[in-house]
Each structure stands twice: as structure tokens, then as C-alpha cells.
Amino acid sequence: MLPNSLSQTGASAADFDDLESQVTSCDRPDKPEEACGVFGVYAPGEDVAKLAYFGLYALQHRGQESAGIATFPKDHPPCLHKEMGLVSQVFNETILNTLVGELAVGHTRYSTTGTSRAVNAQPALVPTRLGHLALAHNGNLVNTPILREELLRNHHNLVTSTDSELIAFAIAEAVDSGKTWLEAGIHAFNRCQGAFSLVIGTPDGIIGARDPNGIRPLVIGALPKANSSDPTRYALASETCGLDIIGAEYLRDVEPGEMVWITNEGMTSYHWVPQPQPKLCIFEMIYFARPDSVMQNESLYTYRMRIGRRLALESPADADLVIAVPDSGIPAAIGFSQASGIPYAEGLIKNRYVGRTFIQPTQSMREAGIRMKLNPLRDVLQGKRILLVDDSIVRGTTSRKIVKALRDAGATEVHMRISSPPVTHPCFYGIDTDSQDHLIAATKSVEEIAAQIEVDSLSYLSWAGMLEETRDDPANFCSACFTGQYPVPVPEPLKSAKLLLEKNFPSLEAIASA
Numbered sequence: 001m002l003p004n005s006l007s008q009t010g011a012s013a014a015d016f017d018d019l020e021s022q023v024t025s026c027d028r029p030d031k032p033e034e035a036c037g038v039f040g041v042y043a044p045g046e047d048v049a050k051l052a053y054f055g056l057y058a059l060q061h062r063g064q065e066s067a068g069i070a071t072f073p074k075d076h077p078p079c080l081h082k083e084m085g086l087v088s089q090v091f092n093e094t095i096l097n098t099l100v101g102e103l104a105v106g107h108t109r110y111s112t113t114g115t116s117r118a119v120n121a122q123p124a125l126v127p128t129r130l131g132h133l134a135l136a137h138n139g140n141l142v143n144t145p146i147l148r149e150e151l152l153r154n155h156h157n158l159v160t161s162t163d164s165e166l167i168a169f170a171i172a173e174a175v176d177s178g179k180t181w182l183e184a185g186i187h188a189f190n191r192c193q194g195a196f197s198l199v200i201g202t203p204d205g206i207i208g209a210r211d212p213n214g215i216r217p218l219v220i221g222a223l224p225k226a227n228s229s230d231p232t233r234y235a236l237a238s239e240t241c242g243l244d245i246i247g248a249e250y251l252r253d254v255e256p257g258e259m260v261w262i263t264n265e266g267m268t269s270y271h272w273v274p275q276p277q278p279k280l281c282i283f284e285m286i287y288f289a290r291p292d293s294v295m296q297n298e299s300l301y302t303y304r305m306r307i308g309r310r311l312a313l314e315s316p317a318d319a320d321l322v323i324a325v326p327d328s329g330i331p332a333a334i335g336f337s338q339a340s341g342i343p344y345a346e347g348l349i350k351n352r353y354v355g356r357t358f359i360q361p362t363q364s365m366r367e368a369g370i371r372m373k374l375n376p377l378r379d380v381l382q383g384k385r386i387l388l389v390d391d392s393i394v395r396g397t398t399s400r401k402i403v404k405a406l407r408d409a410g411a412t413e414v415h416m417r418i419s420s421p422p423v424t425h426p427c428f429y430g431i432d433t434d435s436q437d438h439l440i441a442a443t444k445s446v447e448e449i450a451a452q453i454e455v456d457s458l459s460y461l462s463w464a465g466m467l468e469e470t471r472d473d474p475a476n477f478c479s480a481c482f483t484g485q486y487p488v489p490v491p492e493p494l495k496s497a498k499l500l501l502e503k504n505f506p507s508l509e510a511i512a513s514a
């Protein structure tokens with residue numbers, strides 16, 4: 001039996017052999033699409049564990065499998081607690097009180113490389129000649145097997161099957177060869193290919209870093225000051241909602257290819273990549289990130305409303321009510337309603353307490369399917385032509401059940417509008433999308449999907465429309481899930497494990513002009 005929790009002081013998560021999975025784990029067909037959440041805070045004199053707890057609480061939507069916090073007390077070994085479960089399940093007041101220190105690093109995990117087990121929970125704690133480092137990673141490396149082999153050859157005691165631990169050991173190896181934390185960080189990052197937004201705790205300060213493409217987000221905030229003469233204290237978070245919750249002011253993003261070093265002296269910045277090429281994951285904006293988070297200088301609520309308005313102009317329909325698939329479809333549905341003049345109403349009520357639980361539903365509950373999570377409002381829907389808005393269709397399982405539930409509740413017509421283009425390709429950079437053959441739009445035309453999910457009509461937002469509404473250069477985004485154009489080449493065997501179809505997908509130019 002493997003333990004469900006790891007609490008330790010000054011020791012790495014050894015003893016548990018879990019090296020069975022070296023490529024992306026895709027172990028549950030019903031696994032939702034998420035990405036990990038990372039958080040860091042440097043604030044001597046403050047209760048840093050509690051700040052990290054609240055930061056992670058706000059980032060819970062990014063990963064619901066495990067959570068962990070490491071703290072670094074001055075002149076003492078670090079403290080670490082990590083466990084399977086939600087942030088509120090993993091920590092309580094008693095545990096948080098044991099996590100003392102001047103800085104904290106936290107993580108909420110959604111596994112992409114390495115199975116979903118306590119030993120793979122983060123932060124990864126690794127010893128070095130300069131003391132331990134604790135690393136929290138959002139993203140996914142595409143050169144995991146090579147890096148693992150190199151580190152094993154150098155006799156490192158790898159104890160997990162994650163890619164994240166490899167980054168931690170690569171830094172430790174460089175530190176132990178005589179480099180400083182910053183030199184070691186740069187040396188290690190250059191060995192990594194793929195997506196990494198990192199928060200790394202050390203006895204001397206916190207490192208925040210993003211890969212050369214900045215595929216996953218990472219933001220910097222300043223904690224409120226009691227007196228204006230107090231030094232600025234900094235926090236790092238995957239999204240600005242992780243700053244808001246602790247009252248920190250959003251300053252800016254960590255830039256692609258940038259590393260920040262936060263110590264008692266303040267914050268310094270290093271650009272470790274000569275020519276970074278921004279490629280923020282567009283799906284962060286469409287779906288993953290919380291609508292109250294700010295990306296590209298506006299809240300994602302505003303962006304999603306705007307793409308909803310665009311969708312209404314591109315694909316109008318005759319209907320009596322616009323309703324959303326909650327939660328992530330709501331802003332686009334409101335935008336659709338505003339542009340179309342069709343009234344917006346709530347037609348599906350979401351039970352927000354249905355998360356990833358360890359209690360498996362009974363067979364009859366599983367058959368009831370979507371109603372565990374979404375319940376239709378019969379008196380709103382009865383006799384109405386419904387315009388249903390969602391942000392995405394991935395496998396199509398959710399949509400089909402929702403459409404049936406709406407019809408059972410009395411809807412006379414269901415027209416579905418999706419505020420993103422068809423998802424045709426899997427992600428290799430931190431979202432454990434199913435293999436390509438399970439992506440409904442990879443094998444079926446829009447008409448065939450409409451028939452399968454049993455809607456009266458179905459339209460997706462155009463690729464060009466989506467990118468235009470970001471109001472930035474389209475080249476600055478990774479939209480591989482819609483186009484198959486991967487900004488960081490995906491080597492074998494990762495590629496052939498998930499990219500299973502040889503179908504001729506339209507070229508980027510054809511998609512752009514569609």
C-alpha cells in the first residue's frame with residue numbers, strides 16, 4: 001500500500017518506488033482537462049504557509065489530485081506537507097502551524113507525467129550542497145525519457161515518475177557542481193524541452209521561471225504593506241486570482257524565458273533565453289484559467305464575453321433563450337445573448353461540490369451521468385428553443401448528456417454554439433488531453449458531431465475569430481489543440497502514444513481563411 005500523505009522535515013520523498021510511468025499518464029477517460037497550479041511567497045514575519053494555503057485555494061481549479069506546501073525557516077531545514085486530495089482536504093490549521101518559515105512554495109496537481117499518487121505530489125524536495133530546494137511545476141516536458149536517463153546515469157536517487165522531479169534534480173546536479181542557484185537554474189532550464197512555469201524555494205530565496213515560450217502562465221504580485229517604508233514582499237502565482245485572495249497587487253507576468261529571484265533584497269530579473277518566442281496556451285484563456293484572472297491585460301470574463309459576442313455574429317440561430325453550460329461557458333453565453341438579443345437564463349444548475357472525490361459513484365449514479373453535476377431547470381426550459389453555449393467540446397461525452405437532459409426537461413429545440421474551434425489534437429504541454437482518437441472533432445465533421453450529440457444545429461467559433469478577439473499577434477499563442485502546430489517539437493514515443501490519426505487536417509492557412 002502506498003501512503004496517501006508525505007509530511008517531512010528536511011528529507012526528500014524517498015522510499016516509494018514509482019517509476020512505472022515515464023510518459024504522459026492518461027489513465028482515466030473521464031479525467032477533466034486541467035493544468036497544475038503553482039504558488040510562491042517570500043514574506044519573513046508573515047504566516048507564509050497560510051498565504052500559500054489561500055493562494056492554492058484560489059488555484060484549486062487547476063489541479064484537484066494532490067496538493068502540497070513547502071516552507072523554509074531561516075537556518076533550518078525546510079518543512080513539507082503534501083497529500084492526495086483537494087487543498088481543503090490536505091491542510092488544516094494544525095498542519096499549517098507546523099509549516100513555519102520565511103518563504104513558501106505550493107502546488108495543486110493535475111498529473112500529466114507520472115501517475116496520480118502521493119509520491120508524485122509536489123513540491124518536489126531535493127537536497128543540494130546549498131540546502132534543499134522545493135520545486136513546483138506547471139507544464140509538461142517533452143524530453144522526459146532523455147533527461148531521466150541522463151540523471152540516472154549520474155546516479156541520482158530519483159524517487160518519483162514525474163518530469164518535475166527531473167527539473168529539480170537537474171538544478172541540484174548543477175548546484176553540486178559548484179554553480180550558484182541562478183546559474184544552476186539556467187543550466188537546468190536549458191536541458192528541459194516543453195512547458196514549464198516554475199516556483200522554486202531555496203534557503204536563500206524564491207526562483208520564478210517560465211520556459212522560452214511561456215506556454216503556461218505565471219504572475220508576480222506585491223503583498224500589501226503595513227507601512228509605506230516597509231520593503232516590498234513578493235508573491236508568484238499561476239493566475240492573478242491567486243494574488244487577489246491574499247490581497248497582493250498584480251505587478252506583471254513573469255515573461256517567457258525570464259527568471260526572477262526574490263530574496264530579502266527584493267526582486268531581480270534575468271532573461272535566460274536570448275530570443276524568447278511567446279506562445280501562451282490559448283486554452284488557458286478559453287477554459288482553464290478562472291474568469292476573474294487577468295491575462296493579456298483584461299479579465300478572462302471580458303475576453304470570454306467578447307468571443308461569445310463574436311460567436312453570435314458568426315453563427316446566429318433562432319431561439320427563445322440562451323443558456324450556458326456552467327461554469328466555463330457562462331461568460332460566452334452572456335456575450336452571445338448581448339449580441340443576439342436573445343434573453344440569457346440559467347437553465348442548468350451546477351452542484352459545485354462535485355469535485356474529484358475518492359468515493360466512486362454507484363453504477364446507477366454513473367448512469368444518471370451528468371446529473372451528479374448539472375441539474376436542468378424544467379420550468380425554465382419547458383417548451384423553449386434553447387441556444388446552448390459551451391467553451392469547448394473535447395470528447396463530446398458531456399455535451400451529449402446535457403442535450404438529452406435539456407430535451408427531457410422539455411426543451412423543444414437545442415442549438416449548440418461553442419466559443420472555441422474544434423479540438424482536433426492532444427496537448428503535450430501540461431494538459432492531459434485524451435489521445436487523438438478520443439477527440440470527437442479529430443474523427444468527425446461538425447455535422448457528424450451534431451448528429452452524435454443530438455442537437456438541432458451546431459457551430460464552433462472560427463479559429464481566426466478566436467485569435468482576432470485576443471487583440472494580440474496570433475503568433476504569440478500556442479493553439480496546437482486546434483491546429484496540430486506544436487511550437488516545441490514532440491519527439492517519439494510521446495508523439496505516437498497520443499497522435500494516432502493520419503487524417504489530413506486542414507493547413508493553418510486553410511483554417512485561418514475558413
Ligand SMILES: O=P(O)(O)OC[C@H]1O[C@H](OP(=O)(O)OP(=O)(O)O)[C@H](O)[C@@H]1O
Nearest residue numbers: 032326327328392393394395396397398
Ligand atoms: O467534451 P467533453 O470531453 O465531455 O468535455 C468538455 C466539457 O468539459 C469542460 O467542462 P467541465 O466539466 O470541466 O466544467 P467547468 O466548465 O465548470 O470547468 C468544458 O467546459 C466542457 O463542458
Ligand SMILES: NC(=O)CC[C@H](N)C(=O)O
Nearest residue numbers: 035036111112113138139
Ligand atoms: N498539469 C501540470 O502542470 C503537471 C505538472 C507535471 N508535469 C506533473 O505531472 O506533475
